[in-house]
Amino acid sequence: MTAAVEIAGITKRFGEVVAVDNIDLQIDDGEFFAMLGPSGCGKTTTLRMIAGLEFPTEGSLKIFGNEVGTLPPNKRPVNTVFQNYALFPHMSVRDNVSFGLRMQGTTKSEANRRAGELIELVQLTGLESRKPGQLSGGQQQRVALARALVNKPKVLLLDEPLGALDLKLRQEMQNELKSLQRELGVSFVFVTHDQEEALTMSDRIAVMDKGKLLQVGTAEELYERPLNRFVADFIGQTNLLDATVADDDMIVLGNGTKIKAPNPHSPGTKVAMSLRPEAIEIGRRGDVPADHVATSLNGVVSAMNYLGHSLVYQVKIDWIDLEVRTDPVASEDRLGPGDDVSIWWDRTADWVVPDE
Amino acid sequence: MSIIEQTVDEPIDGLVATPEFEAANEAQQRRRGFLMALPAFAYLILFFAVPLVIVIVYSFATRNRFGGTDLNGWNLESYRGLGDDLVRQILVRSVVLAAITTVICLLIAYPFAYYMSTRRPAVRNLMLVGVMIPFWTNFLVRNYAWYVILGTDGPFSQVTEFVGIGETRLLFTQTAVVMGLVYGFLPFMILPLYAAIERIDGRLLEASRDLYANGFQSFRHVLLPLSMPGVIAGSILVFIPSLGAYVTPEILGGAKTTLLGSYIVTQFLSARNMPFGASLSTVLMIVMLTATLVYFRKGGRTL
Amino acid sequence: MSGVITPRGASRTLLSINSLLVFLFFYAPIILLIIFSFSDNRNVGVWGGFTLDWYGEFADSQPTRKALWNSIQIAVASTIVSVVLGTLGALALERFTFRGKQVFDALLYLPIIIPDVTMAVMMLLFFAELAGVLGLSKGFATITLSHIAFSISFVSVVVRARIAGMDERLEEAAMDLYASRWQAFRYVTLPLIMPGILGGGLLALTLSLDDVVITQFVAGPGWTTLPVFVFGLIRKGVTPLINAVSVVMLLASMALVALSLFVQRVRTTDSA
Structure with a gap:
């Protein structure tokens, strides 16, 4: 099967700045694919290159097997839902939606008929004559969707499509987008800086930073088995402890403590150990179960916060503060600031990533 | 879903992007901008900048006896x-x-x-x-x-x-x-x-x-x-x-x-x-x- | 909500009185001028009963009518040219980078800030030196060319403001939706910047109809505009005919203001 989008060795430079640095990426047909990263990481530039709004400095960009790298946007079988929608303010909803068909030479009556179907699909029937300025944010979002989808794009691109909506509407639209995508079977490629949005909606996620593609995988893969320090830190909350590899089963933390941690790196490699706050157990000093001694540390509680569904401790371990999250019911015996404690975790809970 | 279906279009042909293509595209953009500015630019040079220079030249010229202006012999008179x-x-x-x-x-x-x-x-x-x-x-x-x-x-x-x-x-x-x-x-x-x-x-x-x-x-x-x-x-x-x-x-x-x-x-x-x-x-x-x-x-x- | 806190007490009273006086200052002279244009007295500032004679004289005065017609022709011609050149220049500056852009930008600003008299001198000497080369005699051509020279800048400033306020992604969206460059301009950019183009055009029209100093320097014998003609009459000796002509010019100005306010209204509702 040919990939919907196939990117090979794409680089984009703006003068001295490398916005996208030699990335390779495949997006499958029918996939809900997210590009995630902090602002300025190159995700939007990548999306704009797929759309044809920027030309790559070099590299190959194929859509269903056809090279499109040098084609202008109006020659590409993809459509975009823009950030803040970019609806034409001087046109009615109907004219906005039928615009793409009209530009391709479809007759006015046929274009209006098809626009009507899409307007129905996004549940805006009755608002055809309104101008975008007279619609709510959520309605504008639907118009933007209909305007892109009416052209039967082979890939739909979405640039921060939910960024302008308030929280409640955003959650609602997340579900709608997801079911719309399933219904249509078209690949959706969307760009977001919101990791929760990326995790809940997408089949696969690409994490980018500083123009580089750091990891592509399912939400679970990114969370459980990050490939590097940035991804570990960016996806979810975690504690990162600097360490050096001793052998394939042991690392040495910054303060000299040896920790059992299976890893594929050669001895002497600088690494970071990722420990999710909810994977850590906490107890009074010396309460460590015998089989967890190799994966434990001693510390002092510096703060405790009660959050209803969990208790969050800040534990000072020599040189670093760790966050520990426990179930408030399970820990009848509450610890307070100043208490000497031990923390421990299952061998499978820690995860070693190369430092940088 | 009948409204959106994958249609097999005739293949579209593009080229693999290269720095040369990018540069040529940017040059074309610059040319486009320059051509748009050109009419007003040329007009202002001819009917504003040139007159401005003439005034400055005149300010260093000499008035002759007939009330005319002698452009030779620059001075600060x-x-x-x-x-x-x-x-x-x-x-x-x-x-x-x-x-x-x-x-x-x-x-x-x-x-x-x-x-x-x-x-x-x-x-x-x-x-x-x-x-x-x-x-x-x-x-x-x-x-x-x-x-x-x-x-x-x-x-x-x-x-x-x-x-x-x-x-x-x-x-x-x-x-x-x-x-x-x-x-x-x-x-x-x-x-x-x-x-x-x-x-x-x-x-x-x-x-x-x-x-x-x-x-x-x-x-x-x-x-x-x-x-x-x-x-x-x-x-x-x-x-x-x-x-x-x-x-x-x-x-x-x-x-x-x-x-x-x-x-x-x-x-x-x-x-x-x-x-x-x-x-x-x-x-x-x-x-x-x-x-x-x-x-x-x-x-x-x-x- | 207003940005600044509301003053109270005595200072508030003083402020409102000041504002009232400002409006009185602005409008009393205009209203008095209109009143005296109907006054049957050869002294232009003294009431002498109602008459329409001066408007009749205006209608009968061949040179006045000729000057008015000249003004209209020049205003329309210079507006059309400056709108086209100014709009293209504005688009180039807001949407493209090109060699010489900064020079162009600066050159475009100069006619706005240069004093009238200096520009008048510039055009006078320019046509004196180059009239032979260009084959121009003083009159319609020289006046129109001079008016275009300052109007381009005003048009481009107004249009630029409009383009700057327009989301660049709308053009990208059009291209993404299969519009060619020209179609994106024709169906998206142009309609959206149209209020700016109209506003700039009205400004150019007003400036052309207003100008005295520059026109006076490049006008030829027997070929002049209404304001220069009126200015000449005032200096020769004032007659109530001037009151009537002035009121006509005033009404023309007002009509243009009304139009431009209307355009501005379209502008604000569009971007809502």
């Missing part, structure tokens, strides 16, 4: 003419009148602009329209209106007579010229001042009052400094055209109130001393450019 007593008098008078006009405009416009920015949006827009109308109204006609008002036995004189000050003869005096200039250029002061004051966060004034400033202190230390860009922009917009004013002094002023603008015109239309007129124009232009540059340096963005 006409700039020396600036030191002439009569010319100095005219320069000083022009600067003083332009300065007085600017100060009066500022004193009237500042409270007006401030008051305007405190009104409800509807009232504010109405006041703005009220200022815009004279701004757009024919300048000559507006000056002429003052000719009618200030004339002998005219409405102004009748009013002063009625209130017991007695008959006034203001027409053809410097006072009339200043009145005409203030009338003509007041909107140029109000609009940038309003734009500057309206942008100020009202909470800053409240904060200053909370910190024990009285009304004047909060004006002096908060409102005024924050609205300074508007004060400077408005002052430049009033001072420069006042300095070069020609229509107003010609209509409302008399023989004894010749100002720079009229004096320059005289050099060309009657005295036929073009090099001297050109040097005066050059000086006026340099004053204008300096003022504008200072304004932009101080962080002003638009005039």
Whole structure:
């Protein structure tokens, strides 16, 4: 099967700045694919290159097997839902939606008929004559969707499509987008800086930073088995402890403590150990179960916060503060600031990533 | 789903992107921009930049015996003419009148602009329209209106007579010229001042009052400094055209109130001393450019 | 909500009185001028009973009508040219980078800030030196060319403001929706910047109809505009005919203001 989008060795430079640095990426047909990263990481530039709004400095960009790298946007079988929608303010909803068909030479009556179907699909029937300025944010979002989808794009691109909506509407639209995508079977490629949005909606996620593609995988893969320090830190909350590899089963933390941690790196490699706050157990000093001694540390509680569904401790371990999250019911015996404690975790809970 | 289905289109052909393609595309964009700018650019070079250079060239030329201009033999003769007593008098008078006009405009416009920015949006827009109308109204006609008002036995004189000050003869005096200039250029002061004051966060004034400033202190230390860009922009917009004013002094002023603008015109239309007129124009232009540059340096963005 | 806190008490009273006086100052002269244009008295500032004679004289005066017609022709011609050139220039500056852009930008600003008199001198000497080369005699051509020279700048400033306020992504969206460059301009950019183009055009029209100084320097014998003609009459000796002509010019100005306010209204509702 040919990939919907196939990117090979794409680089984009703006003068001295490398916005996208030699990335390779495949997006499958029918996939809900997210590009995630902090602002300025190159995700939007990548999306704009797929759309044809920027030309790559070099590299190959194929859509269903056809090279499109040098084609202008109006020659590409993809459509975009823009950030803040970019609806034409001087046109009615109907004219906005039928615009793409009209530009391709479809007759006015046929274009209006098809626009009507899409307007129905996004549940805006009755608002055809309104101008975008007279619609709510959520309605504008639907118009933007209909305007892109009416052209039967082979890939739909979405640039921060939910960024302008308030929280409640955003959650609602997340579900709608997801079911719309399933219904249509078209690949959706969307760009977001919101990791929760990326995790809940997408089949696969690409994490980018500083123009580089750091990891592509399912939400679970990114969370459980990050490939590097940035991804570990960016996806979810975690504690990162600097360490050096001793052998394939042991690392040495910054303060000299040896920790059992299976890893594929050669001895002497600088690494970071990722420990999710909810994977850590906490107890009074010396309460460590015998089989967890190799994966434990001693510390002092510096703060405790009660959050209803969990208790969050800040534990000072020599040189670093760790966050520990426990179930408030399970820990009848509450610890307070100043208490000497031990923390421990299952061998499978820690995860070693190369430092940088 | 029937509305959206994957259709097999004819294959589309593009090329693999290369730095050369990117560069060619950017070059094409630049060419496109240049071609769009070209008509106006060429027009301004021919009908503005070239005339500007001609004026500067003329200012170094010599006037010959027949009132013509001899472009050979460059000299500073006409700039020396600036030191002439009569010319100095005219320069000083022009600067003083332009300065007085600017100060009066500022004193009237500042409270007006401030008051305007405190009104409800509807009232504010109405006041703005009220200022815009004279701004757009024919300048000559507006000056002429003052000719009618200030004339002998005219409405102004009748009013002063009625209130017991007695008959006034203001027409053809410097006072009339200043009145005409203030009338003509007041909107140029109000609009940038309003734009500057309206942008100020009202909470800053409240904060200053909370910190024990009285009304004047909060004006002096908060409102005024924050609205300074508007004060400077408005002052430049009033001072420069006042300095070069020609229509107003010609209509409302008399023989004894010749100002720079009229004096320059005289050099060309009657005295036929073009090099001297050109040097005066050059000086006026340099004053204008300096003022504008200072304004932009101080962080002003638009005039 | 207004940005600045509302003054109270005495200062508020003083401020409102000041504003009232400003409006009185703005409008009393205009209203008086209109009143006196109907006055049956040869002294232009003294009431002498109602008459329409001066308007009749205006209608009968051949040179006045000719000057009015000249003004209209020049205003229309210079507006059309400056709108086209100014709009293209504005688009180039807001949407493209090109060699010489900064020089162009600066050159475009100069006619706005240069004093009238200096520009008048520039055009006078320019046509004196080059009239032979260009084959121009003083009159319609020289006046129109001069008016275009300052109007381009005003048009481009107004249009630029409009383009700057327009989301660049709307053009990208059009291209993404299969519009060619030209179609994107024709169906998206142009309609959206139209209020700016109209506003700039009205400004150019007003400036052309207003100008005295520059026109006076480049006008030829027997070929002049209405304001220059009126200016000449005022200096020769005032007659009530001038009142009537002035009121006609005033009404023309007002009509243009009304139009531009209407355009501005379209502008604000569009972007809502």
